[in-house]
Amino acid sequence: MSVLNPFKLRMRGADAGKQGIQVKAKSGSVRSRSRIMLAMGVVFAVYGTIGGRLVQLGMTGEPVVALPQTRPTASRPDILDRNGQVLATDIKTASLFAEPRRIVDIDEAIEKLQTVLPDLDYTQTYRKLDSQAGFVWLRRQLSPRQQADILALGIPGMGFRTEKRRFYPGGSTASHILGLVNIDNKGIAGMEKYIDDQGLADLQALGLAGPDTLEPVKLSIDLRAQHVLHDELADALERYHAIAAAGAVINARTGEILAMASLPDYDPNNPYNALEKDRLNRVSAGVFEMGSTFKLFTTAMALDSGKIGLNSTFDASKPMRIGGFTINDFHGKRRVLSVPEIFIYSSNIGTAKMAEVIGVEGHRAFLKKAGLLDRMQTELPEVATPTEPKEWKRLHSITISYGHGVATTPLQTAVAAAAMVNGGKLFPPTFLPRTEEEAEQIAQQVISPETSAKIRYLFRLNVETGSGKRAEAQGYYVGGKTGTAEKVVNGRYSNNKRFNAFIAAYPSNDPDYVVAIVVDEPEGEKPGMAATSGLNAAPIAGNVIRRTAALLGVEPDFSHESGALLVSYQ
Template identity: 50%
Template sequence: MAILSVGAETISLDGGRKSRGNLTKARIRWVVAALLLVFATVGGRLIQLGATVTDSTIEGVARDVITASRPPILDRNGLEMAVDIRVPSLFAEPRRIIDVEEAVQKLRTVLPDLDEDWLRKRLTGDKGFVWIKRELTPAIEEKVFQLGIPGLDFVTESKRFYPSGAEASHVLGAVNIDNQGTMGIEKHMDDDSLALLQSVGLARGNDLTPVSLSIDLRVQHAVYEQLVDALARYKAIAAAGVVMDVRTGEILALVSLPDFDPNNPSTLFQDYNGVKNDRFNRITSGIYELGSTFKTITMAGAIDSGKVRITDQFDARFGVRFGRFTIDDFHGKHRILSVPEIYKYSSNIGTIHVMQAMGKDDFRAFLSKIGMDQPVPFELPEMRKPKVPAKFSEIVAATSSFGHGLSVSPLHMVRAVAAFVNDGNMVVPTMYKRSEEEARKTYVPVVSPSTSEEIRYLMRLNALEGSGTRMNKIANGYRVGGKTGTAEKVVGKSYSSDKTLSVFASAFPLDDPRYAMVILVDEPQRENAQSGTTAGWNAGEVTGRIVQRVAPMLGIAPDFSEMLDSELVPPELR
């Protein structure tokens, strides 16, 4: 029995050991299986992550583009006109947001202007990256960081800043929230080269080569101030001006009022005195009947054709009839006038006869020759095609000779005036710095040097004895010459004598021409009871005040010698 008992106990112990061994082996197998499952899961996740393309965009815009910088824009003297500043922008990864409601409430303590429902929708879901608020201050960035909300982060992007504010707004244009140019030189830079730089990631950082414009900020400021003064002084609805180097084609100043603040581009779309969409660039995209300033063009074409001489005379005793219409002079002399008298008295009758001596078809061809019927090649994208009839009837040719019946931009006019005083060489205008040697490669002869000399004489004569005398009195000593134009505006289907456009197209100094200028004042009123409303009283005076200020800046010294004016007189008239 004892043996049996011992044997039974032995069998029992052996069974227990076997049972525990099987359990241990089973546990080991489960642990190994669990470990294999864990490793398989981790491995699979690693494979998945390795195969996943990292989202490097925020709402479809690549981060390289978002963080890209634009080149600084400088004036011709190296003064900053546009620079980039680095600003933080807040974005979220909704899939990492743990508690959406908590995140919404906390964020609105720092950014109370965010709409609660909008923010809740932005933070909900499994999206990658979404914008919450762009272009914040460092102080706001720090407050958001202190909230400790997972799934929120910042990216440092560039914001464009314009130190001069609105003064050069139509030159510079503006950029959108993604720092991409939308108008002006900013858009031209993108269209020309910056977009390519950004696409290859080379436009990051602050090591971009600055872009130097032809603009002289001193001249720009002077023109801007005088045009702002003109709006108030003459109670005008708009004003504009452009100054161009006649030898290089460089634009030294370009101002159009009303303007906008490029630091806040939405101001471009604000109403001005109750008028919508009135803040456009009147120099490039405004086309107008420029009135008697066109007589300079008519005279240049006629004299250069050889069919009219500076010594010729024309009968201006009676108006010119076309059917039941008669064209007369505003202040007619009603006598026979010489070519210089036709110009200085601004005789419509005489100008029509000059054009007719040239021939209406030749006159129309001359307008094509000087580019009046096509947009001016220019960097600013805000351009509008001029309206010049393809063929001239007798009456259209007659009215066009003194600036009615066709519409061109002030940029067309300043380019033409520059050519007429630059020995007849028309140069392509530009917003970028250019040497005279480079400019000469773009020269197109449009009139002869002898015609240019006679046009300079006529322009100076008008300043001394014609409608430019008020301008000349203000800018005395700087040998300015030019032509006024007072054009009645079309209201409905007819011309209005109450609404006029005043223009003065000039050049200086005419003894050695260097700069051309066109000033426009829209719907000017009398400054006082003793003054008038024609261009000599407003656009002319503005021109004089601008020349008085900018000529010394440009190295032009006053000279009151009568010898300089007498030397401009053609030998046939001395």
Template identity: 50%
Template sequence: MRKRHSDTGTRGRILLAILACLGIFGLIGGRLVTLGMETAIAADGPAFSPSDDIQASRPDIIDRNGEVLATDLATASLFAEPRNIIDVDEAVELLSGVLPELNVADLRADLASDRGFVWLKREISALLRERVHDLGIPGIGFLTETRRFYPGGPSVGHIVGHVDVDNAGIAGLERSIDSSGLGALQAVGLARKGRSMAPVRLALDLRVQHAVRDELSRAMERYQAKAAVGIVLNAKTLEVVSMSSLPDYDPNNPAQALDDKRMNRALTGVYELGSIFKTFTTAMGLDTGVVDINTPIDARYPLSIGRFTIKDFHAKSRWLTVSEVFKYSSNIGTAKIARAVGKQRQQDYLKTLGLFDRMRTELPEGAMPLVPDRWADITAATVSYGHGIAVTPMHAAAAAAAVLNGGIYAAPTFYPRTEAEMLQVGHRVISPETSRKMRDLYYLNAHEGSGRQARVPGYNVGGKTGTAEKAAKGGYSTDKRINSFLAAFPIDEPQYVTLVVLDEPQPEKGQTAATAGMNAAPTVANIVTRIGPMLDVKPRFDDGDAVSRAIEIAYQE
């Protein structure tokens, strides 16, 4: 009886244990089932090996048509872990056999040290990598690194800039991309190899950029200029479609960038640009209403201000209308317009046109204009025709675009911008009516004035020349000039503004003079001829022309 009783007790305990086991297994089983029912969430990419962390990845830079201007390429870099090297002498011998450029003494010192990690050679070719690998030295290894490659080459060097050996941007857009958040991403390890980043699209057109650069290099050769700058802006949005400064450098060979001659003159060179400033003076004269297109101005005699005398280069010595002052590029007439506008208003206009402030684009480079501290009477007069004030070519191109596009100014941009966005960021500098009159003056100057050589059939180019003598010790040099031509096409409804600046051009063979009308203007004509069709500017001809031309085309083979 007692035994029986204990038997039921044992039995009960066993049953309890079985039930507990069943319960636990049931729980685990049930949980497994629920886990199986859940929809699987894809893991976010593969796990990264520690070696991926050492290198930062950068977004591609592409032009407006998607041509790659800068991209990452994978390369191998050789490293050693000296602690793990067993036979230093053997390793040194083998390595220097494959890589003779390594310094043997340094290599031995490196490998014999007690350090955990040391770079031996960055960026080695695939072939060498294979050969070092085949040596089979313990403690020697490779890390794949990315190297920046610029398929655009020197054409876009000044715009994209370049990176250092650690892939951090140190010039141009590369640097701007870093400062606009990529640097922070890299610091927390989010921007790494394998993560695709959206490419950075520019407003630049590589085809136009090449055409401008090609024409500038021809002009430099033809007129033996020291340097040349070419800028093409979209007149309505002030997007930089092309910006070239020769001599330039190849971003694949960044050491060239250290050469002062190869600096980006379009943004960092300041020049007294001369007569193209008459654009701004005439615009402010018309906009304030102190003069009109046909107001007569006395340009009979040189103008004396204090101990200075202002003379005209092609003196007409008679009364000129405002449009004639512009056409004949009269210094006397322009100085008189500036005097009528008044010193304060003149400064206000120049300021709203951005000519007093540092040029702020997306590029880190940008020079401060040289503006006189004191605005004396003589300053007001010389600034009116572009002397005594030095600005970058980009300053002048952007201000001219504002004068010609209907009167809206905003800092030029290297990123795409629509007209609606332009209206939001821009501000009005002159009235649409003044802008229309300025376009008429530009048309006149290119058809009857000094800009005749800039005409291109079908594209209705309007422009203003500037032949400025370079400032030299104690005055102005007579044989060293900065020649510029500021143009817009088609001038009745400008789509693009082009500025060409030639530094110290020489007269061509058989010519005695080297004025802007003879070198900068034809350069602009060559550029417009090439870029017009690329930029979808529809050429227009007079009716009669159109018909005969169309017949020719229709019946051409």
């Protein structure tokens, strides 16, 4: 039996313990390595995800902002005058928008914007930017300078959209003809609205209205004549201290409107005051009692009836009394007057007696045939409807004969006057080009050519010897009729507030054009001077004719002047 060596046993135990330690150390190392690998995997996964997202964002463009479909930009055709001069056109402009969800500091953003747009409302803008909307308008139609200055501010979350803006090179010169567009370039007044109503709005809705697909719209307006008329009316406001002045130039052979203006007006490029009451288009959208200009129609009616001739006479020696009213003359001659004298002296008594020869029914029928009692038909949307008594009686016929009791538009009066002097043909007025052949097809004969010739004679006689002397323009045979109407104030006729008018035609032997001028509440040009039509509306018409006749192709004729001209050749 062998005896175990205790030393060897101890050694063997020590070896066994060493081996156990080695096994435990190996196991711990494996676990540590696993933890490291796991941590590295997690780190690589996180950074890989971030890197992949960055690559995706780098390859993707800016997110598309959904612009509001309720406010599309729309192209409009150019508007030209009859000679091809641009009256209205589209220009490109920038509009500022914001994406509220991208705004970092609202207060700072608004403060910066106000350095460029000082009128920007802080509260309203803050409310817009504090919303969760993806898109809000901040300011439409900025100037290039404003756009550049805002860009230089570097405000995140804001951008610009290119839109179209209507531009009127002539400013206010033809504002009441051209009208207006709204912020979205849609026509809301004047010929701009007419163009939309003729199909432009439908083309825009279908996306077919582009700058390359729209033909320009040519008007009958002559920009040169329009400028002259506007200039003379502006001068009249100052010279006669009037609250308003207006007028029109009409082609007597076609019914085309060559010029039309009403002051005060507005600038369609900045129409902040366009809706103010005193900026009404008085030519077509206002109705007025036209005073003694209506004697033109009473005289034409009487002559055309065959019951009265140029040699007929009427007793105007004393006032007429009817229904408690007294009819008197402003500057009565207090004697028997012939028809030409009634016309040039503007006798209320004589005119009333001529109307009585025709009778109430015949009087109203004539005015209706002349287009003075119905709403005028033309392209311009702003056209007023005339007013007349609900029931015509003898007293109504008498007062209407000299221009009180029926209110019409000045343009309507001028159109009817053109029919009285052009051979008796009534042409519907138009703001679009029209040839004489086209006009003849739609003309309505309202008086005979023979009656029209007599009216032309009376027109010329009134400028030569009557109240229209100051309308004379040498070489153009101007004829015309004055009208001074007392305005109705608080239901009664005022003694010191007048609405003056003058209707001119030239050359009066065979008129090419009719010029109508009205002056609202004029005062004397100088202290102590009267303020009747012959002293203000008539000279304005004469100035317009003098400055526009040659431009419109009317050559002066001095052959009627007596006396020889001495010419010296050196």
